[in-house]
Amino acid sequence: MIDDSWESGFVDPPVVSSSYSSMYPPPPPTSTEPPLPPPSPEAKCIFSDKGFFYLFEVYGIRLIEESDLHREENGCGALTGWDWHNADSSIAAFVFFNLPFLIKAGCVERAIVSAGGPKISCDKGGINGLEEQEANVPVMPIYTDEEMGEFKETYGDNSTHEVYQPQIWSER
Numbered sequence: 001m002i003d004d005s006w007e008s009g010f011v012d013p014p015v016v017s018s019s020y021s022s023m024y025p026p027p028p029p030t031s032t033e034p035p036l037p038p039p040s041p042e043a044k045c046i047f048s049d050k051g052f053f054y055l056f057e058v059y060g061i062r063l064i065e066e067s068d069l070h071r072e073e074n075g076c077g078a079l080t081g082w083d084w085h086n087a088d089s090s091i092a093a094f095v096f097f098n099l100p101f102l103i104k105a106g107c108v109e110r111a112i113v114s115a116g117g118p119k120i121s122c123d124k125g126g127i128n129g130l131e132e133q134e135a136n137v138p139v140m141p142i143y144t145d146e147e148m149g150e151f152k153e154t155y156g157d158n159s160t161h162e163v164y165q166p167q168i169w170s171e172r
Helices: 013-023 066-074 107-114 145-155
Strands: 042-049 054-062 080-085 093-099
Touching (some): 066 080, 066 107, 080 145
Antiparallel strands (some): 080 093
C-alpha cells in the first residue's frame, strides 16, 4: 500500500473560486443605454428692409462663436452695425448687423452654417417684425440720424432693389 503522508496538491474548486473572486472582483456591469449625443448648435434668423440696407438679427444662438459668425457674415458684403450680445441665464446670445441690398441670396444662412451653426432660413420680419417674434427676443437697435447718414453714405440711396431671398435647404 502506498503511504498517504503527503497531502494532495489539489484544493476544492469552491475554495479557489471564492479566493479568486475576492482578489479580482468582476468588472462593473456595462450600461445598455447609449451615451447622450452632444448638444447641437442652434440659431434663428430674421431680417428687415431698413431703406438703405438689410437689418439682420440672428438670435437663440447656442454653440456658435461670435468671432466665427462675424468672420463668415463679413464675407456676405459690407457688414456694418455688428452688435453682439452674450447669453445670460435667461436668454441665448443674439446679434444685429447690417448688410447691403446687393448680397447673394442665401448668403447669411450659408455663413451661419460655415460658422458651425444649423441649416436655417431667415424670415422676413418687416420694419417692426422683430418685436412680433418671441417675447424674449430683444428689440431692434434704434439708429441715430448720424448713423443713418453713415449708412446712406456707405450704401447709397437704394430706393429700388431686389428682395433678399433666404436659403431654402433641401432635405437630401
